[in-house]
Amino acid sequence: MYYKALQVKYFKPRSLEEAIDILTKIRGSKVLAGGTDLLVDLKTGRVSAEALVDIGSLKELRGIEDLGDRVRIGATTKLQEIVESDVMAKELPLLRKAVENMGSWQIRNLATIGGNLCNASPAADTAPPLLAYEAELVIVGPKGSRVVPITKFFTGYRRVALEEGEILKEIVVKKSTWSGWSYIKLGRRSSFTLSIVSVATLISIRDGVFEDVRIALNSVAPTPIRAYAAEEYLRGKEVSLSALERAAEIAREEVSPIDDVRASAWYRREMVFRLTLDSLKSSLGWS
Amino acid sequence: MQVSFKLNGNWVSVEVEPGEILLDTLRLRLGVKSVKRGCERGECGACTVLLNGKPVVSCLLLTAQVDGMDVMTVEGLRSDPLFGALVEEFVRNFSIQCGYCSPAMLLTTYAYVRKVLEGKRRASVEEIAKAIEGNLCRCGTYPRVVRAVASVLSKVMASPQP
Numbered sequence: 001m002y003y004k005a006l007q008v009k010y011f012k013p014r015s016l017e018e019a020i021d022i023l024t025k026i027r028g029s030k031v032l033a034g035g036t037d038l039l040v041d042l043k044t045g046r047v048s049a050e051a052l053v054d055i056g057s058l059k060e061l062r063g064i065e066d067l068g069d070r071v072r073i074g075a076t077t078k079l080q081e082i083v084e085s086d087v088m089a090k091e092l093p094l095l096r097k098a099v100e101n102m103g104s105w106q107i108r109n110l111a112t113i114g115g116n117l118c119n120a121s122p123a124a125d126t127a128p129p130l131l132a133y134e135a136e137l138v139i140v141g142p143k144g145s146r147v148v149p150i151t152k153f154f155t156g157y158r159r160v161a162l163e164e165g166e167i168l169k170e171i172v173v174k175k176s177t178w179s180g181w182s183y184i185k186l187g188r189r190s191s192f193t194l195s196i197v198s199v200a201t202l203i204s205i206r207d208g209v210f211e212d213v214r215i216a217l218n219s220v221a222p223t224p225i226r227a228y229a230a231e232e233y234l235r236g237k238e239v240s241l242s243a244l245e246r247a248a249e250i251a252r253e254e255v256s257p258i259d260d261v262r263a264s265a266w267y268r269r270e271m272v273f274r275l276t277l278d279s280l281k282s283s284l285g286w287s
Numbered sequence: 288m289q290v291s292f293k294l295n296g297n298w299v300s301v302e303v304e305p306g307e308i309l310l311d312t313l314r315l316r317l318g319v320k321s322v323k324r325g326c327e328r329g330e331c332g333a334c335t336v337l338l339n340g341k342p343v344v345s346c347l348l349l350t351a352q353v354d355g356m357d358v359m360t361v362e363g364l365r366s367d368p369l370f371g372a373l374v375e376e377f378v379r380n381f382s383i384q385c386g387y388c389s390p391a392m393l394l395t396t397y398a399y400v401r402k403v404l405e406g407k408r409r410a411s412v413e414e415i416a417k418a419i420e421g422n423l424c425r426c427g428t429y430p431r432v433v434r435a436v437a438s439v440l441s442k443v444m445a446s447p448q449p
Contacts (some may be wrong), residue, residue: 003315005305006306008306010349032349036329039308039346052349056352105417106332106342110348123431186355192415193422246381
């Protein structure tokens, strides 16, 4: 053939156990979920793999379930399924909103939520909402299953807390009542683009005071992050514009962006201030 | 390796390399030339096919992954009345210029129109534009594509469904 196929072996395990077994035994094997990041990386040579283990059709890894006090999202649930899910719209609107603007329809029909997390791009768009919701990640591997809070999942630039042979199985979010939420993604254009800065906020207000605040950002550090100092500043404060502005200033100091093709570090820092402020205002219903 | 999938309504079985993308299998092994090679990075949408009825890019999809699935290209929609109505509106609205993006644009908009009809709801210009965000048209026919889709929707919804 004129066009060269990727030189990899391909495995399609019929169970999660078999997938873990192949991953453990075959050197240089990688998990293939939707493939929309991995195949690009393999084609460009940024990532290499001897073998691909396709977990995309394993039933136990699919689907969105409302479990009463929490919501379970299978790791290979397609992004478009999240956009179209009634459970998502009702229970996790912040996540749904972020996913709606990821990739294109064609990409969202292939790409998976677990793939977006495990690929661990600093610009991963599912990360800020899940960091804000403090989702728990169920990971299975040769030694059994364990739960890792998403706040401990991203361990460094494009690195995650997955050991050899381990697979992200599902994402679990405990239901909680929030007074407001907001997601703002700044890209170079409005659709089908990578994030320059994205911010997700969740707020809980009681008697005019911030009871709880979550602020999560992407593309402004080696991993997606929470702005813990800004959150801490607001907790217990009376709701006021000056408090929001101070929190946004603190967030600006918490980030460590770099210059890249999409924007300069300076610009990103300024946008962290602006978008955090806008997102907090929007969470409060201030336009 | 041997892969079998439904292509435009008929089961095909084809010997492919494990790391081969569906785009190459369709064009080079099965002669389906409506599926265009563009960026090969999932950005341009020229290689769009319908996988189990949903638009996907065939450049970021291994043929091995579609084993047992349903793949549809414009070749398979020739006798579909709704597709015919959509093509007619594309022609009437001059929604095609050079034609390179057109088969993919037609597949995406066909899937969108079906989705709207199945949901029995109204569409908006913004929503149509959002549906085709993954189909680049360097001739800039976007407003005309949106017009064609809006037009076919209003006609189909006003009359008994084909």
